[in-house]
Amino acid sequence: MPNRIMPSILSADFANLQRDIEAIPGADAVHVDVMDNHFVPNLTLGLPVVQSIRRATDKFLDIHLMIEDPDVWAPGFAEAGAESVTFHAEAAKAPVRLARELRARDARVGLALKPATPIEPYADLLPEIDMVLIMTVEPGFGGQKFLDLTLPKIERTRALIGRTEADIWLQVDGGISTETIERAAGAGADSFVAGSSVFSADDPDAMVTALRTAADGVRR
Ligand SMILES: O=C(CO)[C@H](O)[C@H](O)COP(=O)(O)O
């Protein structure tokens, strides 16, 4: 099971996104946090900016939608060329239909869960998706502290994924550092979003390497 390091540009310089993306050549993906000030109390960027990012980089684009009405908006991000589009279970009105619409547009499908949302009600949805995103902070802001209370859910999700034959990634997002990544990897995560730890580092690409080394060092 390869580990993936996916820096979040939430902590990058929004006036220099191309420069900051080019500063992390070792990253497996660029994680883009779309917030609408309704699903979460913060406002970031939307489809036009993602379309510009698509033109600026060939990197795997991992879109994290923290918005109401993903059923309406999410397909447009797949049409913009994002390789992965993640919507929140708490926001989607028709998650099966939405997942199929995203796959029909050649995107991997992510299902995100806030810290207090259990995975079990969504177990039957696993064949329809390609990634589970477990929020390890309350969504809305970068720079928060990793919530250890999410570790048992990461373990239970890994067990559910293990019962399928499918290539479903298990992503964690929020408060990931060289210290917390070991606990998340130990619980079964294989895909790690890191914003502030990467972009506040003097050498962001060296931090990507350090995060990968820390995750790869965990015995599973
Ligand atoms: O989805 C998010 C916030 O809702 C961000 O991806 C996440 O918080 C990354 O930032 P940091 O690594 O600083 O916690």
Ligand SMILES: [Co+2]
């Ligand atoms: Co995110």
